[in-house]
Amino acid sequence: MTAISVLGTGSWGTALANVLLDNGHDVLMWGRNHTVAESLTQDKQNPEYLPDIILSDRMTATTSIESAVNHADILILAVPTKGIREICQQIDQVTTGPKTIIHVSKGLEPKTFKRISEIIEEVMAADHLQGVGVLSGPSHAEEVARRQPTTVAIASHDKEVRQLGQDLFMCDYFRVYTNDDLIGVEIGGALKNIIALAAGLSDGLGYGDNAKAALMTRGLAEITRLGVKMGADPMTYLGMAGLGDLIVTCTSVHSRNWRCGEMLGKGLSLQQALDSMGMVVEGVRTTQAAYEMSRAYEVEMPITHALYDVLFNGGPVEQNVRVLMNRQKTNE
Numbered sequence: 042m043t044a045i046s047v048l049g050t051g052s053w054g055t056a057l058a059n060v061l062l063d064n065g066h067d068v069l070m071w072g073r074n075h076t077v078a079e080s081l082t083q084d085k086q087n088p089e090y091l092p093d094i095i096l097s098d099r100m101t102a103t104t105s106i107e108s109a110v111n112h113a114d115i116l117i118l119a120v121p122t123k124g125i126r127e128i129c130q131q132i133d134q135v136t137t138g139p140k141t142i143i144h145v146s147k148g149l150e151p152k153t154f155k156r157i158s159e160i161i162e163e164v165m166a167a168d169h170l171q172g173v174g175v176l177s178g179p180s181h182a183e184e185v186a187r188r189q190p191t192t193v194a195i196a197s198h199d200k201e202v203r204q205l206g207q208d209l210f211m212c213d214y215f216r217v218y219t220n221d222d223l224i225g226v227e228i229g230g231a232l233k234n235i236i237a238l239a240a241g242l243s244d245g246l247g248y249g250d251n252a253k254a255a256l257m258t259r260g261l262a263e264i265t266r267l268g269v270k271m272g273a274d275p276m277t278y279l280g281m282a283g284l285g286d287l288i289v290t291c292t293s294v295h296s297r298n299w300r301c302g303e304m305l306g307k308g309l310s311l312q313q314a315l316d317s318m319g320m321v322v323e324g325v326r327t328t329q330a331a332y333e334m335s336r337a338y339e340v341e342m343p344i345t346h347a348l349y350d351v352l353f354n355g356g357p358v359e360q361n362v363r364v365l366m367n368r369q370k371t372n373e
């Protein structure tokens with residue numbers, strides 16, 4: 042039995058804590074929301090983020106970050122990208138020893154273009170950090186919490202972290218592959234949300250399967266182009282963090298990014314769509330980050346640019362579709 046703390050009591054943190062509890066580990070969750078922490082500890086449920094799912098009877102959560110951080114040497118970081126910097130600062134302030142941090146967030150920081158592991162390494166003092174990894178792949182929290190078969194990848198530059206992540210999480214309904222391409226996995230997990238937003242928009246507009254297949258295929262080409270420019274292995278994008286996560290987010294009603302896109306396609310404003318969601322839609326900020334990165338690194342990303350125009354300039358969707366379809370003739 043290993044002591045592990047899961048920081049973030051949203052849908053994904055809760056589902057992953059449940060996997061670790063099923064594997065017999067000593068898990069403490071931390072969240073800033075008192076009501077959620079109380080429901081998790083007393084009722085073994087998270088009605089706000091995972092309604093109608095009964096979790097492990099050993100589920101326990103605290104709102105004291107100091108208790109959670111010092112409960113374990115292994116921390117699972119499960120908060121949205123925009124909260125990562127702040128949480129790392131808090132961990133760094135209260136920790137009494139070095140930590141191995143496995144994050145599960147799918148985003149990039151606008152302006153700095155940083156991946157999550159880069160933010161963690163930048164904020165944490167070197168002697169407070171034992172190792173960093175990311176767990177990513179096609180995995181809706183709603184299905185994992187119901188113990189439905191799921192496969193993911195654990196990526197790190199450090200072989201021990203990859204092995205640790207695989208050993209801690211793997212069970213008969215949660216299969217974990219190791220991958221040494223940290224850059225590729227983090228970028229794939231972040232950028233697929235852009236394509237999921239676009240796929241939802243396409244469905245909301247009433248376009249068919251051809252349009253969605255085109256978005257997914259050419260979207261994967263965009264993801265691969267930027268990933269490779271940043272140092273990723275192109276083969277990573279045929280795996281969990283590429284094709285796998287694209288399929289699960291572009292084709293599922295569970296995906297918040299797809300649902301947000303669908304609402305935009307049906308005519309809601311971005312603010313209306315986000316307000317009705319109540320959960321994080323990472324793809325919106327990531328579209329901004331990827332748009333800026335594609336310009337800075339001179340990587341062609343036409344779907345990202347079209348979505349950026351729709352989200353941030355109020356550009357008409359149909360006009361952007363026309364622009365995409367009438368780009369200069371080219372080779373596949």
Ligand SMILES: NC(=O)C1=CN([C@@H]2O[C@H](COP(=O)(O)OP(=O)(O)OC[C@H]3O[C@@H](n4cnc5c(N)ncnc54)[C@H](OP(=O)(O)O)[C@@H]3O)[C@@H](O)[C@H]2O)C=CC1
Nearest residue numbers: 050051052053054074119120121124146147181182320321
């Ligand atoms: N849900 C899923 O199926 C999957 C999600 N992910 C990724 O996991 C990450 C977390 O997403 P998910 O759990 O789904 O998100 P949710 O929207 O379900 O929950 C977000 C959680 O993070 C908390 N939070 C938000 N901002 C901060 C902050 N600044 N500091 C501390 N806590 C904060 C919220 O607290 P509060 O309740 O107080 O607002 C809430 O507990 C995202 O990057 C997502 O892409 C990855 C794979 C699957």
Ligand SMILES: O=C(CO)COP(=O)(O)O
Nearest residue numbers: 178179180181296297298
């Ligand atoms: O990343 C996910 C599944 O792999 C969850 O996607 P959403 O954030 O769009 O719900």
